[in-house]
Amino acid sequence: MADIREHLKHEPLVFDGGMGTYYAQKTNTRGKGVELANLQSPDVVAGIHTEYLHAGAQAIKTNTFAANRIVYQGDDELVAQIIRAGWALAARAAEPFGAYVFADIGPVIGLPPRDIAAEYRFLADTFLSCGSTHFLFETNSSAEGLTETAAYIKAACPYAFVQISFTALPGGYTRDGFFAEDLVRAVAESGQVDAVGFNCVNGVRQMKELLHHVKSVSLPLALMPNAGHPMVVDGRTFYESAPEYFAETLAALVQDGVSILGGCCGTTPAHIRALCTALGTQGTVTADVQAVAEQEPVIQAESPFFAALRDGRKVIAVELDPPETGHAEKFLRGARELREAGVDAITIADNPVARARMDAAMLAARVHRELGIEPIPHMTCRDRNLNAIKSILLGLSAEGIHNMIAITGDPIPTAERDEVKSVYQFNSRKLSAFIKSLGEHGDVLPFHVFGALNINAKHFPSQIGLAKKKLEAGMTGFFTQPVLSERAKENLRTAREELGDALIMGGLMPVVSERNARFMESEIAGIHVEERIINAYHGLDREAAEELAVRLSLEIAHDIEPYIDGYYIITPFSRTPLVARIVAELLKR
Secondary structure, eight states: OOOHHHHHHHSOEEBOOOHHHHHHHHHTSOOTTGGGHHHHOHHHHHHHHHHHHHHTOSEEEOSOTTOSTTTTTTOHHHHHHHHHHHHHHHHHHHGGGTOEEEEEEOOOOSSOHHHHHHHHHHHHHHHHHHTOOEEEEEEESSOTTHHHHHHHHHHHOTTOEEEEEEOOOTTSBOTTSOBHHHHHHHHHTTSSOSEEEEESSSOHHHHHHHHTTSTTOSSOEEEEOOSSSEEEETTEEEEOOOHHHHHHHHHGGGGGTEEEEOOOTTOOHHHHHHHHHHTTOOOOOOOOOOOOOOOOOOOOSSOHHHHHHHTTOOEEEEEEOOOSSSOOHHHHHHHHHHHHHTOSEEEEOSSGGGOOOSOHHHHHHHHHHHHOOEEEEEEESBTBOHHHHHHHHHHHHHTTOOEEEEEOOOOOOOSSTTOOOSOBSSOHHHHHHHHHHHHHTTSSOOOEEEEEEOTTOSSHHHHHHHHHHHHHTTOOEEEEEEOOSHHHHHHHHHHHHHSTTOEEEEEEOOOOOHHHHHHHHHHSTTOOOOHHHHHHTTTOOHHHHHHHHHHHHHHHHHHHGGGOSEEEEEOGGGOHHHHHHHHHHHHTO
16 A cells, blocks of 8 residues: 555545445434444444445545544443444455555544543554554544644654544634634644544535635645535435535545545445546536615504415515625615515525524514515524524514514534534424414514425425424415426425415525536525526526526416415525516516
8 A cells, every 4th residue: 555645646535425424324324323333233334335445435434433432431441342343344345445544533522621632542542553554533623632642643653644624614613613724724733734624514615615715734635525515304314415516516626735535424435436537627616606775664563565465466575695794785785676676575594504694583673674675584493492582583573573484494514423413492383383372472463474395305295294284383374495397396286286275485596507506406405406407507608697597587487376376586696686687577477
């Protein structure tokens, strides 16, 4: 086996993918405690290693991510057995392929700094006794104990290769409050580490953003993204990024200095095989970057939007993402432009894809007061308990805001394996019931609560069943995911038949480019863009693509008109002029 440093001088190094999530997929389990499979199901673990190697992985990680005495309650011998078995399984699988084996060590959490370093030394000693010369400390949110442990390993084995990988939330900071780029630079400058990088939490596009801040680091850079953003179904976490999209986008980052590539949660042998195929090709996926008021305050005694919807007029609501900073002027300019175009309401997302933005309820109050247009804030169940939600509802009631969309909310991608650790005290059904009960008791003005309806779901009957439960919980109707396929149109027709008098706002989302379409198809949970639409954008410049976006949106609006009570247009990249054109055409009908 060639020295790994020499390998990296000549070509990128390809790692395997997400052992925990792939094990869960193969065994139909949640994957918790997957390290025990080294002792209880060694053939399955060995088989997974072999699948990744056949897919083209040149380095594999031992199945030991959470094998430490914190997770396994101080049982030294059990942890040592798991590590020794995990090392042996990976080493045997790798030998015929001439692949590198990395001792995989996840973060040690919940200990004082001195004890964290001691635990890392224990784990390092166990791996060193197995003959390990390659170490991966991954999914870290701080640098606590890492450089000390790297120095400890190098003292015991001078030619050891130590790689440290951090995980950052969207926005670039870790759950411990550090900026990830500062952590990468700190360990890179320690002189004890051979490679640095990022893994977990983010899909490829978000991880590309992290990369731009650390290009000047002199060590080899590693990226191991998740397979897109996670989606939780029946308590299990799924990742739906297409292998080809993942591979082509990640492979293109070799041009930006990445020399170690692989996958984290949700990545399977298919993702690694596609990555090996894509390496050396061109084609970086980029996303367009997102794009005041003087009127007297308007306090409505009732909701004109809801009254028009209930009376049968095809109302138009447009969604705008709130700002990522504390400056709302651009958002308000866009909302004003939409008001002047004839929009009936502005819906405001609540931290979409779990990325912190301006609070939707507070922004809704400002829109209502300053622009006189009805806002419909989204309210998620994520990271708020009942007290926090009640406080927000009391404020919205005081502002005269009558409509809202209650949703469970996107899970925060987590470094804690494939489990979601966000705060979910209840789901959208319980939230709706809670909101309705506040109105019934006179604590707030009665709200019209809407829910989300995923008309892109492959198994739509389950969505219909869930929608009926939402209606029973007090919801009035639904805002659907965007219609960008024949399947979605058919599901919308079914929803109209099955959901009786429920009010349905049919989703429209203008596609602005081929890249935009492929990104939505691969990385946005709940959206399906059929290949016919994707291909229609091939080779178009921005102007031509916008013309096509208007035409397709109007065609879809015409097709779904019999099944809906209003239109719900989702604004791409803050392009309010584009949406205003579509609104103007809809109002001519």
